[in-house]
Amino acid sequence: MTAVEQDLSTHPGYLLLVDDDRPFLIRLARAMESRGFTVFSADSVADALAAVKNEPPRYAVVDMRLGDGNGLDVVETIRNANPDARTIMLTGYGNITTAVTAVKLGAVDYLAKPADADDIFSALMNENASRVEPPENPMSADRVRWEHIQRIYELCDRNVSETARRLNMHRRTLQRILAKRAPK
Known part of the structure; x- marks a missing residue:
């Protein structure tokens, strides 16, 4: 070689x-x-x-x-x-x-x-086109949801009302979610 x-x-x-x-x-x-x-x-x-x-x-x-x-x-x-x-x-x-x-x-x-x-x-x-092995410890559905909400919240410059509008959820519901710790 x-x-x-x-x-x-x-x-x-x-x-x-x-x-x-x-x-x-x-x-x-x-x-x-x-x-x-x-x-x-x-x-x-x-x-x-x-x-x-x-x-x-x-x-x-x-x-x-x-x-x-x-x-x-x-x-x-x-x-x-x-x-x-x-x-x-x-x-x-x-x-x-x-x-x-x-x-x-x-x-x-x-x-x-x-x-x-x-x-x-x-x-x-992965050149042989087979699927990548699934992760050993994948994120829970609650964690994925929380990550998505956090991303939209950051994209909206931490504006709760705008984030709630874009996520189609009530503003107070969003505030409760944001006040909690991230799920595992």
Whole structure:
């Protein structure tokens, strides 16, 4: 094995991360760099499309909903630029229709948020198209609901009334949920 072949076998390659949640994007970028990827991060559709045009990625992790558009546009552009790219779609708003659309546009997997770096890495590196093993300790349904409420609350700049409106729940019910500790 030549030095170049050895470097390619131990170096996964160029990874494009696209998410408008900056803290999550930074944490995921660090985690993927520690796994050997060369990471480029983008927090908008426009930045991601420019990055794909500049250098089509070998791997990509793309959020579904971005501030300036839809991550599906990025997935399709990546597939057109590099048909062999392995793209993972992330979303906090998962449903069957968008999952099917993402796969048709070129995504190899579709993960619901919150997904951790290990799940994302496994999905990216799973070349044989079999499903990733389920987590040993998955979050409970109550915890997933709580995480979703917290995310919407943060996106609404901690405005209880606006969060309650978007979640279609009574404001006082939301206040009670926010006052409690996170479920396990």
